Amino acid sequence: MRSTTVPPGTPCPAPRAGEPPLHRLEIAGPDAPPFAAGSFDEMGPLSRADLPHRHTFYEIVHVTAGSGTHVVDLARWPVRPARLAVILPGQIHCWEDQRGLDGTLALFTEDFLVDHPGDHRLLRRLAATCWFDLDAEDDLRTGRLMADLAAEHRQRTPGYETVLRALLHVLVVRTVRLAGTAEETGPDREAGPAEAAGRPPVLAEAFARLTARPETAAWSVRECAERLGVTPGHLTQAVRAATGRSPGRLLIEARVYRAQRLLAHTDLPVGQVAARVGITDPAYFCRFFRRETGISPGDWRKHHSGHHQSIEAPGARA
Structure with missing residues (x-):
């Protein structure tokens, strides 16, 4: 996964015309760990970017x-x-109307979680809430952890990679406690396909991760099941048991959500948005989008794409 990192100063173009830029993590050299930490100023102007963009890395x-x-x-x-925020790779985000914004950032790719692979799952759950309020004690403890991460990254004394991974794990677990989901902290690993197949909640989460990928926009339930190593019937049973909804319905929702993001954050024509979510007929896409959202793609874009307008979906939970 070294394609998630680049040398300092490398341009960050959009991987496909019309989509938001994709920022890769800048590291000092091929042997440097895929991690960075420091203040907004130390991380550079992109840390306060006011234009929609995405990352190949996690950001706390x-x-x-x-x-x-x-x-x-x-x-x-x-x-x-x-406040503390958790942003996942691939999420489109930007900062608006920021005044005097300051603090500390920790940036890292999935590769960096090798010592604590279960943190992938915890970070995804944290990102569902995204922002967390900190009381005085939590703010002080978080500030110390972030300062230690930045200092270790800056000084790079012997063993610093191990220390960075340990400190990051502590930060993730403590943030999970803030979210009130401490029961999600174990076991500290991710299940493989065979184990996931035998545990409906784990299989449902693997399915959710799969459908979040742009390249799966046009996949069927059968194609997802094959990728996960289970039968379509078993996948349907597990997903319904864990979520109360069918995988077909969740695939539709994922397709709609990706279309909404593209309409809100890009200038792609509606026909190209349709193609990006796996629908070749623009007219069908317009009917599909209206059926699922109650509004046409054009009206959605008109209301949601303004830089200073609300882009929150009607009825969506923040």
């Missing part, structure tokens, strides 16, 4: 000063001290 942000609005996919979050 501890805000200690300033104000503004953080737009993540289709939700808007007020920015103020003391």
Whole structure:
């Protein structure tokens, strides 16, 4: 997964014309760990970017000063001290109307979680909430952890990679406690396909991760089941048991959500948006989109694509 990192100063173009830029993590050299930490100023101007963009890496942000609005996919979050945010690879986000924004960021790719692979799952659950308010004690403890991460990354004394991974794991687990989901912290690993097949909640989560990938936009339930190593019937049973909904319905929702993001954050024509979500007929896409959202793609874009307008989906939970 070294394609998730680049040398300093490498341009970050959009992988496909019309889509938001994809930022890769800048590292000092081929042997450097895929991790960076420091203040907004130390991380550079892209850390406060006001144009929609995506990352190949995770980002944890501890805000200690300033104000503004953080737009993540289709939700808007007020920015103020003391708050902590978790942003996943691939999420479209930007900062609006930021004034005096400051704090510490930790940036890292999936490769960096090798010592604690279960943290992938925890980070995804944290990203569902995205922003967390910190009381005075939590703010102080989080600030110390973030400062230690930044110092270890800056000084790079012997053994610093091991220390960074340990500190990051502590930060993730403590943030999970803030979210009130401490029961999700174990076991500290991710299940393989065979084990996932025998545990409906784990299989359902693997299915959710799969459908979040852009390249799976046009996949069927059968194709997803084959990728996960189970039968379509078993996948349907497991997903319904864990979520109360069928995998077919979740695939439709994932397709609609990706279309909403593209309409809100890009200038792609509606026909190209349709193609990006696996629908070759633009007219059918318009009917499909209206059926699922109650509004046409054009009207959605008109209401949601303005830089200072709300882009939160009607009825969506922030």
